[in-house]
C-alpha cells in the first residue's frame with residue numbers, strides 16, 4: 001500500500017488533502033465535518049481583528065462550468081468570537097490551520113497569537129484576497145516580509161503564507177516570504193476578475209470586481225507552483241481548480257506537497273476521500289511507495 005501521509009513543517013497530515021480557506025470554514029462544526037469526511041487538515045475562513053460584515057449581495061456567481069467569481073469582502077466574526085469554533089474543529093484530530101488577516105503587521109500578529117492561544121496548529125496569512133485591502137500587501141515584497149517577521153516574533157506554530165497570483169512575479173514574493181521566516185507557502189489565492197450582465201448592462205457582483213476560482217484557475221495555479229518550486233526550499237501547498245484526484249496529482253508533480261480544495265466543495269464532502277483514494281491508486285499503478293517520491297518530478301529532465 002502506498003503511503004500518502006505528508007509532513008508540512010511540524011504538521012503531520014494523514015493524507016495530502018486540505019480544506020481551503022473561506023468556503024465553509026467559518027463554522028467549527030463544518031470544519032469538524034471536513035476532518036471527519038477525510039480531509040488531512042482544515043483551514044478556517046480568514047479571521048480578522050474585529051467582526052466584519054462583508055460586501056452586499058450578489059457576492060458569488062458561476063461564470064462557466066465549475067468556475068466562480070466571488071467578492072465576499074472577508075466577512076467574519078472577529079478573532080475573539082472565533083476561538084470556540086476553533087476548539088470544535090480540533091476534535092477532528094487533524095491539523096487545524098487558522099487563516100488570519102489584518103491591516104498592519106501588528107494586527108496580523110495580534111490575530112495570529114490569539115489563534116495560537118486558542119489551539120491553532122498553524123496560521124495561514126491571507127495577504128492575497130484580490131478584492132480586499134489585503135491584496136495590496138501580497139503584491140509587495142516589503143509588506144509581506146514585514147508581516148511575516150512580525151508574526152514570526154509572536155507565534156511558535158508554523159506560518160503559511162498564501163500568495164497572491166495578481167502580481168508580475170510571484171516567485172520574488174515567495175522568496176521574500178521564505179526569507180522572512182515562513183515555513184510553508186500556499187499557492188494560490190483567486191485571480192482578480194469581473195463579469196458583466198448583458199441584460200442589466202452592469203457588473204454581476206455588487207463589488208464589481210471579484211476573485212476567480214474553480215476549474216479555470218488550475219493551469220494558473222500549476223504554473224505558479226512550478227515556478228515557485230524552483231526557487232524555495234520550504235514546502236508548497238497547491239490550491240486552485242482541484243475537482244478530481246488527477247488535478248491534485250498535477251499540482252503535486254509541479255511541486256506541491258499537499259493540496260487544498262475550495263470551490264469543488266459545491267459537489268460535497270466526499271471529495272477528500274475520492275482524491276486520497278485516487279492518489280493512492282495512481283502511486284501503486286506507477287510503482288511508487290510514497291507520495292513524496294512524486295513531489296516536483298515534472299521538473300526532472302529526460
Ligand SMILES: Cc1cc2nc3c(=O)[nH]c(=O)nc-3n(C[C@H](O)[C@H](O)[C@H](O)COP(=O)(O)O)c2cc1C
Pocket residue numbers: 020021022023045046060068070072074099126129162188189190212213214215217239240241242260261262263264
Ligand atoms: C466563496 C469563496 C470564499 C473564499 N474566502 C477566502 C478566505 O476567506 N481566505 C482565503 O485565503 N481564501 C479564500 N478563498 C480562496 C480559496 O481559499 C482558494 O484559494 C481559491 O478559491 C482557489 O481554489 P479553488 O479553485 O479550489 O476554489 C475563497 C474562495 C471562494 C470561492
